[in-house]
Amino acid sequence: MVSKVTIDENRCKGCGLCVRACPKKIMQLSKTKLNEKGYHPAECIDQEACIACASCAWTCPDAVITVEKE
Amino acid sequence: MNTVFKKTPVLTDTIMHYCPGCGHGIVHRLVAEVIEELGIQDRTIGFVPVGCAVFGYKYFNIDCVEAAHGRAPAAATGCKRVNPNNIVFTYQGDGDLASIGAAEIVHAAHRGEKITTIFINNAIYGMTGGQMAPTTLVGQKTTTSPYGRDPEHCGKPIRIAEMIATIEGAAYVERVSVDSTPNIRKAKAAIKKAFQCQIDRKGFALVEVLSSCPTNWGKSPSEAMDWIKSDMIPYYPLGVKKDITNE
Numbered sequence: 001m002v003s004k005v006t007i008d009e010n011r012c013k014g015c016g017l018c019v020r021a022c023p024k025k026i027m028q029l030s031k032t033k034l035n036e037k038g039y040h041p042a043e044c045i046d047q048e049a050c051i052a053c054a055s056c057a058w059t060c061p062d063a064v065i066t067v068e069k070e
Numbered sequence: 071m072n073t074v075f076k077k078t079p080v081l082t083d084t085i086m087h088y089c090p091g092c093g094h095g096i097v098h099r100l101v102a103e104v105i106e107e108l109g110i111q112d113r114t115i116g117f118v119p120v121g122c123a124v125f126g127y128k129y130f131n132i133d134c135v136e137a138a139h140g141r142a143p144a145a146a147t148g149c150k151r152v153n154p155n156n157i158v159f160t161y162q163g164d165g166d167l168a169s170i171g172a173a174e175i176v177h178a179a180h181r182g183e184k185i186t187t188i189f190i191n192n193a194i195y196g197m198t199g200g201q202m203a204p205t206t207l208v209g210q211k212t213t214t215s216p217y218g219r220d221p222e223h224c225g226k227p228i229r230i231a232e233m234i235a236t237i238e239g240a241a242y243v244e245r246v247s248v249d250s251t252p253n254i255r256k257a258k259a260a261i262k263k264a265f266q267c268q269i270d271r272k273g274f275a276l277v278e279v280l281s282s283c284p285t286n287w288g289k290s291p292s293e294a295m296d297w298i299k300s301d302m303i304p305y306y307p308l309g310v311k312k313d314i315t316n317e
Contacts, residue, residue: 004071015091015284015291021251039090055251057075061095062086068071 003050007042008064014039018056018065024049027056080106082131091291093192093281094122096248098129100258101161101188104265105132114157115149117142119166122196126161140171143178146185157268159186164205165195168230172204175234179274182239186264187276189230192283193302200286204228207305212286227305231278235311241273243311247280249298253308263315272315280306 005027012035019027019042026046035041042065044050052069080102088094105111111132118126120139127134137145142160150158167175167189175187194212195201202212202219205227209218219227231245242264246257257279264275280302282294289297 002071003074011085013090017091017291017295020292020295052074054075058251058254059096061088061090061092061099063077063081063095063099066076067074069074070071 002048002070003052004047004068005044005050005056006066006068007044008066009033009041010036011062011064012039012041013037013062014041015061016042017059017061018042021055021059023053023055024051026050078103078106080111080131082129084128086129087125088122089285091282091284091294092122093248093279093283094190096254097161097188097190097257097279097281098123098126100254100261101159102130104258104262107262108265108269110157110265110269113155114159115146117146117149117158117160119160119162119171120197121163121166123161123163123190124197140166140169141174142166142171143174143183143185143187147178147181147183150183150185154184154271157186157265159188159265159268161188161190163190163196164192164203164230165198168204168228175230175276176237179234179237179240179276182241182273184268184271185274186268187274188261188264189276189278190281191230191278191302191306192281193227194283194286196283196286200283205230207301229306231276231306231311234274234276237274239274240276240312241314242267242275243278244276244313245278245280245306245308245311247298247303247308248282249280249295249303267315270315278306280308
């Protein structure tokens with residue numbers, strides 16, 4: 001199964017609730033990037049491990065996460 | 071690629087003004103998704119409160135009215151009665167609904183108005199800077215209870231869902247929480263049922279959502295979600311408080 005998590009980085013506020021929700025522990029707040037608002041946006045560090053459960057997207061208060069799978 | 075999850079078109083592209091990790095954003099999205107799934111976007115009218123959700127009309131891609139403080143159920147009553155085909159909901163916080171608007175919500179329920187109310191309980195006044203609300207827990211520190219809420223002086227927190235459930239005109243009352251993904255899914259099911267209750271003209275429906283306010287609680291977004299589970303849910307038990315929609 002191929003999954004894809006896409007983050008709308010400039011809308012992300014870096015709250016980290018997706019990091020908390022992810023059962024595979026593959027979400028993190030970027031250590032290198034800053035977005036337009038000055039937050040560290042969330043990122044998926046291992047797309048291959050993603051099971052497309054969309055827990056991250058369900059918990060995101062700003063609806064910035066899109067989850068797809070093949 | 072099949073899309074498993076993407077932002078509903080019933081939310082606008084405006085970036086919400088809420089603090090990072092605020093539960094309002096989650097509940098906004100759930101309400102918008104329910105409106106999309108029920109196919110009622112073109113005939114739904116929202117009534118937003120005074121409080122943090124005051125700018126709700128910028129985020130919902132539907133017609134919205136900004137009501138006077140606490141008066142959303144009264145304004146929604148008029149809107150619904152003029153055109154009963156409209157789907158009318160109010161979205162209110164605890165400062166709005168449980169304090170200044172307590173009379174309006176009780177009487178809207180009492181009259182059995184065919185409207186839906188989404189009640190956000192985050193145990194504090196958010197917009198005005200974290201003052202004590204009627205729903206603030208005993209011992210909880212706020213800017214107006216710096217030593218913690220003293221029940222001797224301020225009474226105990228009010229349980230709105232249980233109170234509304236005792237009213238004859240209420241058809242469906244449930245309390246849900248957004249502290250975890252399973253509970254967020256349950257919250258969406260409850261909100262959907264509350265809208266369905268109105269579509270079926272069963273009576274007044276209210277969903278109380280336990281939500282977080284990381285900024286005014288002085289916690290990180292993750293700690294705030296943990297606090298809902300450890301402190302709020304024991305006092306505000308989740309579950310259906312009244313359901314006569316099958317009768």
